[in-house]
Amino acid sequence: MKRSFMLVFLTVLIVAVTGFAATPKDTLVIGSNTGIFITMDPAVAYEVLPNKIVAACYAQLVNLKAIDGVIVPVPDIAESWEISEDGLTYIFYIRQGVKFSNGDPLTAEDVLFSLKRPILLDSVSAWFLVDIFGINKDNVDEKIKQIDENTITITLNAPYAENITLGILSNMFTGIVNKDVVLANEVNGDLGTAWLADHSAGAGPYVLVQWERNNVILLEANPNYYGSQPPLKRIMIRDVPEASNQRLFLERGDIDVAWDLTPQLLTEAKKNPNVVEVKVPGHSNEYLAMNASWGPLKDPKVREAVRYSINYKEIVEDIMLNNAMLVQGFINKGYFGYVEENPFYQDIEKAKALLAEAGYPNGFEVELITSNTDTRKAEAEKIQADLAKAGIKVNLVIVQSSQMYEKYRAQGHQMIIAGWGNDYPDPDNLAMSHASYRANQLAWRNAWYDDYAATLCEWGQIEPNQDKREQIYKDLTEYWFHNGPFAMLYQTVEFWGIRKEVKNFEEAAFGYGMLFDFTKVSK
Amino acid sequence: MEKTAKVSRPFMDDLKHTAFLWRRSRLTMIGSVIIVIFLLIAAFAPLIAPYSPVEQNLSIKLQSPSWQHLFGTDQFGRDIFSRVITGSRTALWIIFLVSVISGSIGIIIGVTAGYFGGIVDEVLMRITDMFLAFPSLVLAMAFAAMLGPNLTNTIIAISIVSWTTYARLSRAEAIKVKSQPYIEAIRAAGGGNLRIMFLHVLPMCISPVLVQLTLRMGTIILTAASLGFLGLGVQPPTPEWGAMVSDGRNFLIDQWWISTFPGIFIAFVVLGFNLLGDGIRDMLDPRLRR
């Protein structure tokens, strides 16, 4: 590893022009705030950009592909699979002849080890397996078994729809790691997680060569990749914490992709002929949530009044500068079960009438908490001004995101602006979190203890018939619109500023933010 | 022909002389004029400000300076001129409170340490060293995070971080005054420790601390700005200069006015306080008054 690393940089050194000219032809340079990254271990990684890096370095049991606008699970290491009659057991047939980046062959044993690892590590993303599928440390050995040298079976605790199961299994934590290399680097029983934080031992198109924290992450093409060699030999992610700096570097040509621009910075950067804007529908949403157990917000009429006070159009157009989609249901556009309807708009008279009906003719005072990013602060100030028109006096409390979640999880908030990023591309993930308090997720946090909605969610989870399932989600959304504790602001749009030399970046980025296929990008 | 000697009472002469000195040093004059303007702006802010500093009007957002909007508008279409004018009240409030709190903590600790000396001095000075050794921004961040981000907590956070200099200053002064013969005389006449400390030692410390306070008033606004930059400062929509500069930084390249005008006002006020501080120090420094 060391030798190739030296080789790579020596070539780069020779070919390197001074820092001020354009980036080399065979390398994609991304500028991003890497300060917030925690680890690159597939079993543990849980953030947006790191997940995409892990996806580039590791082949997975099952992968996702965007086929004509809809995300569908596709074979990867599991060449094919079957489901038992009772829908509880999935049998996966492992692809033969695949090699890891260091040349070792990828066997079913590696797959077994990789699937068990997150559970044994109590890792962050393990809750999918533990809390949804009911596979925990005690029963992991009989739930995940190796039948023969190319078959693996996984048994679930309930007959989930195929889309849900495969959606969950396409997450990062099923990245296949090279068992021998990982165990060789194990440190006092940590299953190699410290080593994997900044090294890679996978079979994906790229290899994690170096991660100097707060400075640079370098990926290099994997010579032994079983698929076709990617057009770009190297991906380099430079740490540029300040959004306005990312824009300067982009316009000067020192970076090819600015990852964290604000809408305003992108609008300005677009004026430069060398800069192109790329927009792709995202998979998360942004909402205003109301604690249904606090004061006036207990009354659904008051919640409805709040929903009619907000000017959603202005938020999308003036705050997000059209880098967002006006979607007011909780199921994302591009997902099965999406409901086209957007019933709410700013109608101050109606809001005031509803407030009067509920017994608050001259409004009330409420505290709105949110995290301290530029966009969230802008949204908070906008909503504060909108609600003021309906007589609701909003006091803002802008804190670190860690403190916001602390209060949110303890149901200690009154109003909050936050967002939800999907874990797997199925309406179940959104329904359970936004509508069922029994899932201990967002609905529970906002103290919306509604059994009707919770039951609907559970039906939708196991309903085999697609049309019936769609109707369930339609009824749930209708009900949720007018009784839920949420005012959905928008569905996110992923947007980047890139150099015009970077080709088919949009194809690589399409995937509702769940995917980013580096192998498609070229220069 | 004998010219009669001018009858001059000592105090009047002193006052006339101070006024004379004041007029003579141009810079102090400029300094005090700036501060007076700052106080007037703060006092009559609602009258001066043409628009409401808080009301949003997204149709006219990010307009460059024009006759309707002297300093242009920000990303929410709010008039920056009105926000800067109203912001002067917040700035004054922060400066006043922080100076009073950190000044009094500093003086009390400094005088007690200087006056009693020995163990008391040792312990208090070590505590001061602790706060000095501690990176004050991290301390301020921690307190602001702990108490929750709003105006009063920002003030407390900054005061907790900035009293150390005054403690050292007043301690040095107290030691100097304590050794004066007239203190022995008062003690001989039966004056208690507390009486001596508050009536004799404390007033002597006021002038150097006052000078240091005026010099540091600028940095108080800066600390508030740094807290704003790290996202812990005053909550919107209250206009506060530091937060305005930090929020405007993403617009620095194309909408330069959002950050620049509050920045200029900060520099303006800091310049005023510094010149005033230097002037007061020169005036109070006996050597310069020959």
Added chain:
Amino acid sequence: MELRGKLLDVSGLKVSFYTYRGVIKALDGVELWMDSGERLGVVGETGCGKSVTSLAVMRLIEQPGEIQAGKVIFNGKSLLELSEENMNRVRGIEMSMIFQEPRSSLNPVMKVGYQIGEAIAKSKKMPIKKTYPEVREMLKLVGLDPDRVMNSYPHELSGGMSQRVMIGMGLATHPKLLIADEPTSALDVTIQAQILELLDELARKMGNAVMLITHDMGVVAEFCDKVMVMYAGNSVEYASTVELFERPLHPYTGGLLLAVPRVGRTDELKAIKGTVPDLVDPPSGCRFHPRCPRVMEICKENRPPLVQVEPGHFVACYLYGNEGEVKENA
């Protein structure tokens, strides 16, 4: 105008200070002169401008002071017209100075040997290191043990020792004129005598002229050949020491001498009434007239010029028939 003093001739020297309180006319036409090897005492109450005169001669008057007018001819050169560089070639080499506060006149962070060596090195244009043997010689001459004093710092020396160092520094370059500004007033009496004796002995041996500035008439009597009495920025009387003590002509000089306790005097000491005038707006005419017991009308209008009424005895007073007057500067 032939020179009254072959070594130094100061005439019509005027110096003022621009302060917040107004323009202080410190020197208003000072006259004094010296021959080489001579000892001139410059006496007068504090604030009469004697120190300012010495600084003006050395051209060390700094902001906010300014030399308005006058001529200073020293060793054939007119000092006030010299460029700063040429003046630096005179200072420290042909003419040097010692001050009243010896310990604060030495640089606290530099070794004593180095500071003395600096003066020699400048005059002989050689590196300071090379001057150390000569410095040791000088220290011996002023009665100090070179081994101990050479490498010590000013705060480690006593007042007397520091003044000896200053004398050593002043005389190290064998200047033609040494100006001593109240060299002994900061020292206690026993040390004063030793220092004066040392100064006398060295100056005699090296043949340098000494201008001694003091308010102590006793010191003048012992040390100086000639005396110039100053009052409020003017030279009022000049004579040999003997002549002055026996027949003081100017009323102020008389008053001065009466105020000095001398062995064998029994009569009561009389002080001169009134206080030193405020130099911001000095009295008109002769500046002593408000305090002069024998004041006349003319004294109030005009200022008497310094005229030689007897061989070697000059006085500026209308009592002795001096005619004309000295114009006030604007």
Added chain:
Amino acid sequence: MNFGQFLLRRLFLMIIVLFGVACIVFFIANIIPADPVGAILGGNAPPEAINRLKAKLGYDQPLIIRFGNFIAGALRGDFGVSLKTSNPVMKDIMNYFPATMELAIVAIIISIFLGITLGVLSAVHRNKAIDQFSRIFSILGVSMPVFWIGLLLLLVFYFKLGWLPGGGRLGFFTYPPPRVTGMYLIDSALAGQWDTFKEALLHILLPAFVLGYNATASIARITRASMLDVLKQDFIRTAKSKGLKRNVVIYRHALRNSMIPTITIIGLVFGGLLEGAVLTETVFSWPGLGRYITTGMLFLDYPAVMGGTLYIAFIYSLANLIVDILYALLDPRMRM
């Protein structure tokens, strides 16, 4: 009290101060009403996952025990494991601190050189053009926030003129020199890689100037004041009476004396630098300890914040100790 005792007493005091700082740090870290584990797990994680991780990291132990472990660890230089980077905090500090130290050293060199020159010039030419300029320069230094100045200079020198690089410690494609001290300037010089040295120098100029700007302002003010004071002293008049040239009087005699109060300020100002790094590093993407602590703060990564802050306090006290020793060397009167 000879030099040895002076040193011993100061070291003893330093330990007490550091112990006090450790208490403050621990007190703050554990009183902030937000749990770090939640921060690491992010928004979506359910309560069960949080409690599991909390137990694993020992966050459910009583406060006193955790404080004991923290102090015992600190003495051994072990501040526990960072929640975010999952390696020992001390390893992280050793990794990031050289970057901050290098920035602080270059900043202090710039501010000493610039500060003293400005201070002396404005004292010698009082109230003339240079004096006014230097006062305005220092006032600006004290009145404009670091990040505003940083962004402005970046905009002008990097974006518009292109003379200086934009940020980071080296060009994107330059290979960092073999690690000896972790400071690129020294390491590249040791390894003789002069083009890397040049590049590192170019990269450090702007951030160091911005970080040092505030320090330059304070040093200039103090030097001017103490220079004016010294020039009024008697021994200056003696030096002039020895016929020494003007510059000799100013630089050999006056400057050395006015250095004494300036040195003490440099000690205080150095502390300000370490702390100013927090902002400068963010603006110039400088991977130093300042950013490590700020990102740690965002994530409430207690071990990292506690360890980092304690380390900065240690360096600050050390710097002050060195300044006091320098003070004694410079001013013979101090040496008993």
